[in-house]
Amino acid sequence: MNCLDCRRQLLVDPQRLSPEVQAHVTACVACQQYVLRAQEQDRQLLDALSVPVPERLADRILLRQRLQQRRHWQWPAIAAVVMLSAGVLTWQLPNSSPVSSHNLAELAAQHVLAEPAALHKEDVVAADTLSTALADWNTKLAGSLGILRYVDRCNMTTGKGLHVVFDGPAGRATLIVPPRDTPVGERQFIGADVAAEVIMIGSQPVSIVASNAEQLPMLRRAVSTALAAL
Amino acid sequence: MSNQQQAFELAVRTWHSELFRYAYWLCRRHSDADDIVQEALLRAWRNWASVRELQALKRWLFVIVRREFLRRVGNRLPVLESDEVLQELPAPGLHPDDALALHDALAQLPATLREALVLQVLGGFSCEEIADMLQTSEGAVTTRVSRARQWLRRLYASTESTGPYQRSQTHELP
Numbered sequence: 522m523n524c525l526d527c528r529r530q531l532l533v534d535p536q537r538l539s540p541e542v543q544a545h546v547t548a549c550v551a552c553q554q555y556v557l558r559a560q561e562q563d564r565q566l567l568d569a570l571s572v573p574v575p576e577r578l579a580d581r582i583l584l585r586q587r588l589q590q591r592r593h594w595q596w597p598a599i600a601a602v603v604m605l606s607a608g609v610l611t612w613q614l615p616n617s618s619p620v621s622s623h624n625l626a627e628l629a630a631q632h633v634l635a636e637p638a639a640l641h642k643e644d645v646v647a648a649d650t651l652s653t654a655l656a657d658w659n660t661k662l663a664g665s666l667g668i669l670r671y672v673d674r675c676n677m678t679t680g681k682g683l684h685v686v687f688d689g690p691a692g693r694a695t696l697i698v699p700p701r702d703t704p705v706g707e708r709q710f711i712g713a714d715v716a717a718e719v720i721m722i723g724s725q726p727v728s729i730v731a732s733n734a735e736q737l738p739m740l741r742r743a744v745s746t747a748l749a750a751l
Numbered sequence: 752m753s754n755q756q757q758a759f760e761l762a763v764r765t766w767h768s769e770l771f772r773y774a775y776w777l778c779r780r781h782s783d784a785d786d787i788v789q790e791a792l793l794r795a796w797r798n799w800a801s802v803r804e805l806q807a808l809k810r811w812l813f814v815i816v817r818r819e820f821l822r823r824v825g826n827r828l829p830v831l832e833s834d835e836v837l838q839e840l841p842a843p844g845l846h847p848d849d850a851l852a853l854h855d856a857l858a859q860l861p862a863t864l865r866e867a868l869v870l871q872v873l874g875g876f877s878c879e880e881i882a883d884m885l886q887t888s889e890g891a892v893t894t895r896v897s898r899a900r901q902w903l904r905r906l907y908a909s910t911e912s913t914g915p916y917q918r919s920q921t922h923e924l925p
Contacts, residue, residue, distance in 0.1 A: 532897040537877060562904070563872055569853040570873045572775050575785050579767045582792050583760055589793065676789055 527552050535559035576638045581676070584635050588628070588678050624707035626717040629697035629728030632677055632684065634715060639686050640693060642671040654683055656751065658698050660725050663749035666696070679703045689743050691736040696744060697728040723750025755799055763792055766809055769873060770816050776869045777820045779858060791819040813874055814884050856906050860899055867895035 522545045530542050535556065538546070546552045633640070646669040652662045654672055670693070671686035680700030687694060697717075705726050708719040716734040719726050720741055727748065729740045767788065774784035774791075795815050802808055857865060870881045878896065882889040 532900050533893045566872050574768045574771045579764050
């Protein structure tokens with residue numbers, strides 16, 4: 522192997538040196554330097570390729586996976602009646618609808634907990650930004666929510682929703698507008714450090730999320746005043 | 752927690768960063784990469800029972816991310832057809848420590864070259880593994896990573912006399 526062949530192979534993969542390359546490099550000082558430079562470049566390349574990863578990405582993925590799994594397990598809670606009649610086997614569903622575990626308020630609360638960075642934003646977001654975003658849900662800003670700190674479309678279990686953090690009359694709070702056609706289910710959720718409630722703006726459900734249940738009534742009034750159907 | 756759930760969580764926590772970065776260098780948008788990785792890993796979970804070899808798990812996850820990206824772009828990844836595209840790209844002087852400029856340079860690489868390089872440097876895959884993942888030949892992969900490195904090296908300004916960037920007086924280095 523000569524230097525040219527050695528360096529051609531190093532262009533392909535400086536980290537995996539074939540026995541022939543290793544043998545050549547051992548004997549060739551110039552190529553030793555070349556290997557060191559090539560490997561250093563790959564380290565720089567790795568640094569450049571290592572772009573920042575969104576906060577709590579793994580947590581959000583696992584949360585979505587667990588929520589989807591829970592809905593999958595709980596849905597088939599259907600009582601079935603087997604009728605045997607003249608040798609024919611039939612299934613008869615009961616009159617009541619299947620039990621649903623869907624709780625939009627709880628989903629909103631979990632989304633807020635999965636994205637804690639949003640609650641600590643100190644940016645000031647223009648009202649126009651929220652107005653524009655709300656239009657996708659046939660909703661508008663009819664008044665002031667307070668100082669807007671964060672407005673972003675987020676992945677939620679059933680699609681893209683809207684995540685809004687604001688400083689309202691009851692302190693910092695969150696508004697979650699769920700993906701379109703998300704069933705509402707239960708309308709309230711009280712957790713250890715979080716409380717959420719679903720209110721209707723026209724036909725559009727929105728979830729208000731606060732750090733405790735005492736803040737919900739004031740928050741409900743503020744949001745009901747600030748938002749209106751288009 | 753079931754064994755499958757445990758294994759999935761471990762895989763997500765171990766590789767979510769690399770998978771996100773791979774997705775980012777495919778689509779070059781943080782928000783899209785976030786979506787792609789989430790959907791890809793949820794898809795992986797739905798097919799978790801099909802995982803047979805743990806050694807191939809990382810490769811499998813990268814392939815699922817790639818498929819999710821291709822699904823979003825209509826299964827069209829630009830194919831490099833000639834060297835002309837590479838030679839037309841600007842090659843300003845670049846200091847080896849200029850990470851931001853290197854980031855921009857990587858963004859300018861043709862997609863097929865960048866993808867192979869990302870899988871090798873970021874993913875740590877061999878050319879043989881990359882060929883299998885991209886459903887192409889090992890020769891094609893070695894060509895792509897070589898060309899990518901050649902082009903990036905042209906960007907570097909070097910004053911070293913024995914550095915790999917200096918053109919030899921007797922013959923041109925590859």
